[in-house]
Amino acid sequence: TVGSRTVPSSSSSGAARLLPLARWIPLPRSPTRKTPAKVISFLAAVLHKKGTREDIENNMPEFLLRSIKKATPASAPKKMFLIVAPLSVLYNWKDELETWGYFKVIILHGNKKDNGLIRLKQRKCEIVLTTYETLRLCLHELNSLEWSAVIVDEAHRIKNPKARVTEVMRALKCSVHIGLTGTILQNNMKELWCVMDWAVPGLLGSRSYFKKQFSDPVEHGQRHTATKRELATGRKAMRRLAEKMSGWFLRRTKTLIKDQLPKKEDRMVYCSLTEFQKAVYQTVLDTEDVTVVLESSQPCTCGSGRKRRSCCHKTNSYGETVKSLCLSYLTVLRKIANHVALLQVAGTSKNQETLTKRICDQVFSRFPDFVQKSKDAAFETLSDPKYSGKMKVLQQLLNHFRKTRDKVLLFSFSTKLLDVLQQYCMASGLDYRRLDGSTKSEDRLKIVKEFNNTQDVNICLVSTM
Template structure:
């Protein structure tokens, strides 16, 4: 690889412009199947059909059509199962090595590019007169947009890869998009792979189309319609591209390609698949679109073609290295593999390894090495209980990953680049209390010792009397399977109870087995009341606010939003929950709504989106998190409700971005509903954990270390991992609030020990009254310093009242009043929990500078309060709050409380820092 990477762009340019060189570039003719067309007869697949017939393509057109029909039948529903089973067995037996045909192509290309003419430069159109005329008609170019362009109408020269983004497209690209196009085209020229990991909504699709335009040497005008046919006539090399994406995005890709240029596109779907493959083989298409599912089924046939580039949209779908689709995608017959995803790291760092390894097979080492050198150090260093040595290794590994490895294969930009073009977004997490009836049911279902019992799933072998379950023992396998089933059922029922008790009430449409299981759970949850709810109609149960704490809050919020003219998206991963909401909204009659879920075909889904976007009277859109959270543009909505958190944080983030994206002109408010004290808190806490891990992997961020636990480490389950934590019910407290407070206290005391300024302490931002934030030990309990109060009051009055005047028109948030009314005690902004703090930055800096002495000591060890959370007595907090009101020039504590309620969390923090810093400074001077 070093032979061609050392070639400079100027050297290639000089070769292109030398005598006769331009005629040589692109003259090579690529044979799709490494055989001549005239004597073409090749076995299309090594997999036998269900009837044992082995199929081949013949040179005779009639025979070929007959064979295609037979192959189409072989892929029918009847025989597809057998093919998939055989393929799965084959894949299971395969090693993780790169396919031989990929290695052969790589060796051939590396050898060829010792002559730079053989790089995958744009096709050579010299000597083709039909393409040499100028296009003067402004309407004969694409795209045609009414909006103002971002730049001048001129070509953009890609100096590193000798490509050109034509002016009709270039004028509408932002500078960061040009950078993305440049990197993709450079990888294409050298036939390498990469991942474009831009944040959702930054235009990854447009960047790919601009890159393909440069790769095909197109001009962005009507001449592009002629290029493929003329290049075939002159027997010159011309690219072929395969785009694989989720089914929901097929039509979007087709539409965008036709918007931004002239393309010959075929969709590999439906009944004409083999006609399309024949078309591709003959070089009569430019882009073939297909879905991951279809590709998985027809992988061997599709990979008979040597694709010049394969684009995998939403490539995080191949993150599981042992999944069938991942193994199938590893066989993609292309050296240039471009992956698109806004969420390269979803659950673990191994996700990133999978997609990077797909893009550049074998270039980043094996998975075991990745886990040892990257995953484990990063996770260990992020633990609240990490030692100085673990923190140092974790932070240094992150910096090395982001600085040295990723830039070669991975490009990611965030929405911060277009923040000035987007409205504001608030991502609020609401910890809803269970109703009295829900609390009773949940407590009855969570039997004492459940968590401990599931934590010991490994039991003595029944037949061999060993300590651990033996995978070779049939009795052990059966026992393990039963235990896993019981564990899974416990998780599902716990989540159901946390959302709506109607989940566990048997319904007539359920199967006898489902009714029996539901009845058992209902009787366990409500042993004295089950008959009452079993006999009631489903509609009555759905509408009963005592069966669902979330609905108790949401129904009042919906009334407010309806009055304000807002439009609302409600996401849930449960279609059963969507059915309940559907019934409630229908019976209510006051709310117009649409619905989208996985049972609908792609055309019907788009119709529902169009209906919601264009009908101003449409108020609510019910969506499945999985089906509706990807690829849809619903910017007509400005309110988003995530009914139930998902174990995978990216699903919830993608759902939000249906409304918060370019084209949105109203501020967006997101409300995630989490049932306090239940398993849902664990689900959301793990979202925080995974989001922090992703930030570390992307940017080497020094994230705040909230959690003791380390994912995947059996001995370090901490507060959020393991079945014991999952099946513990704390009806009195919000677990996450305690964890955040613990971190606040630890950071505060560590900062004091390390000699940091108290003003740098990020105190508790979660409570609704400023006095509750005085929970660190060094804050004064005696606030009788009246002289100090007067001194500070004069200093701060003008600044604070100036800020208050800017808020005079603001009223107390009515949402807060509604949530307080239904008993919500804790709400926080997700974006303010994620990220670093001043103290964590200083601790991480110190860890990187430290020597080996004392490295096994934990940074928080001397300051960790364990289970003790300092909370001054109420009378002390009341005095402090009154003192703050006076210091900042308010007439009464009530006025000050109303002011604090309107403040953002970072403003509360700044207020407290200034107050206590000034106080401590005054004390030190005495």
């Protein structure tokens, strides 16, 4: 599903303006992590790399170089490039650079950044890798150096003109800006303007000019109520916009490399609830709160003719509104459908936590056995597939893939569920790896490599967050 984030983040301009622009403007869509390789080949070219031993020799310190090569070319001003990337892919960049060429790279991040700054002030490198955060912290120092180009990965972060990150990126002194993104920018004109104005300042004019000339006409033309004239003006504006940007965008879709990728097969497996889940689910449906929600559309008992939820039964006995109850209970039911253990996770807000506790108290009073097991911290018992229909299916799948020695990436939105799955792996003697938000960025690559290269490691648990 990479690259399918087509919903614009601003909802103010209506839903109708989603798709058409994509047809007109050849914007970048590079959903694979092939992007580093393309940037690296560009860097290799402009740094005159040859891909041979000579590159390594040329990377040696100046004095050594002079002893080897009698005639050192009159030292041309050395080019230096800055790559800004989210921390999550910083070491991936380093790894790719090492894979594809011989570059002198400095990582500017974390507690070693002062050391890095000293080295790069002496221009002892060709490529500096850093994060958005470190760039902000070291902006002054980085601005005192001359950069041949700055390459920004996940450039869609520069989408809000007022955001700190945009201010910092604008304040960085460099005349060549290259932005990479896998997000479809053209779905939101305001964001598109902001990213483009950073990459090629002034290309699309000022914000108000852009609004008047492009985004307003395009948006008006896409309304359901648009007149023929508005439609025509909108299309014209889109064409002009596409023309203006055509020299500055390189769009890469997956179809270009389709023949190089293995065939993909998507299968949806529906898993039914276990008896235990069904019992818990029913208990929740039977609660007073859910009854309040379910009856909320019925005519009120007072005979006013209005619906219960907008008359005498606006809230439950705790004063919680039907609307908030509805959302809370949808979440609760979804958790039960995944794994009952998820119910015991602390909610995101204080309110939710109180609610969850109340529900747990009500529900689990009927399942003392389950509660006792949770209390005993006998967490592994929770990883028993009998508590979750999905786990039952998963167990069979994993057994199958184990036999065929296939590698399995197991994703979950919930790290709590990953905990359960991890327990399951341990209990079943499966060698696994795990990646989530708490995995240190420098460890990530190691984990990925171990997963890819170790024969006995066949499962990697990954949090989608």
